[in-house]
Amino acid sequence: MSGSSRLERRYRALLRVLPGWYRAEREEEMVGLFLADRDDELDLEHSWPGWGEAGATAVLALRVRLGARRPAGGLVRLVGMTGLLAQLVMVGQVWAAVARSGVPPQAWWADVPVVVAFAALVAGHRAVGRAAGAVTGVLAVLPWAHAVLSGAPWWFTAVFALPVWVTAAAVVAGFHAEAPRPGPRWWAAAVAGVAAGAVVSLVGAVAVWLSWLTFLWAWVVAAALVAVLRPWRAAPRPAAPDPA
Template structure:
């Protein structure tokens, strides 16, 4: 269908369907447009109506599932699309692990602070900083929606409190330093929709335990959380390259790129390019652009 005989409503449906990937539209567009237009034969309706909110929401949800290649009904998915979905989900998991690191960091800081005389009591809402731990457990069980809601609670409260200050400069600084968490939270929401696969619990429990342990170490070291995460990202980036895990390697590359934002915010104004934080920023930049796959060795020439 198309050409000069296309009615306005059909044109609007086809425009809406452009949010779907080309490989999916190639097989399903005509069928979907036919379903949308079924029993809508009134001339006034065909000229002046628009896709409904429910239809728009369904198409947008389908766009997420198809662009990130997750869902039992999806077939003939291009390999690069499948990898994209896996990378986004890996980034979401890295964000939860980052949140668990800072959560345990907070616990150590509070416990140590309780032992100091004249230390002011911590506000009750700081317990919400443990939300990434709960979200991590919920996601491994398969409760995707609960995991995303729980992960959003502390982030939402902080956003509200920061914007309530009315100071654009403070909001900007906060956004810069929270940029890795914000990016990975978006990946968590997009990647783990209702048809996404459940992460392998047995393997990720080790990652979660490692994040908590590092959080304890970071809590006692004090003020080095950002540098600790940067160093760990670099070590893991090399390890997965040697192992040949291209998906996790790509996710770590993007994770390194996200960490560059707060690090450069520290390095550039102070011109501390040769200081440890400057060296870390340079190494993260290399990790962000370095290859994630090892090139296969060329086959020997037969003479």
């Protein structure tokens, strides 16, 4: 290191975002690729890693840490799927209330990306699932932003939006191209969750229109179904990568 250039030291500092075991195997190779064709003395002493290189390294670090066989990756994917499942329970609640009252929800279209994200991930279409999951997070920003701009109590909206944002982030980060496909037991969890939400809504045991009780019920049902079915145990091995 004593004879290395400042640019090389900066690249090595950038690579510290990667796990130690990965750096031990690949650091020298990566530094060599970064420095290829950069032999100008001024460049070597005064340049910094580019934004594209920094971004690509950060994405690689996230993907490695959330790999198919890494505990952190399994946990993040479980959070993402459980969050989508809870939102499906709420979909069942809302549409059962619509069937009972005949009054359509104001933003029914917001349910579509939730269904698409869940179905796509379980079907093995990770790129589609990630895109739809990201849309759910973006849509949750809209009512929060409206509350902020209108002077309404934004924290109340944030309580409902935060789990959606966490779910969206977990889906986008966890289901990269090398991630394993969620197990088929998630289909059973989805059917049971939607049915539970619909039944409770139809019998009037839970107020549906964005009440605290409705929100809590959806997450409790999702957590219970995951605890009972343990769908991660039926997850198949990683398939061939599709476009991320």
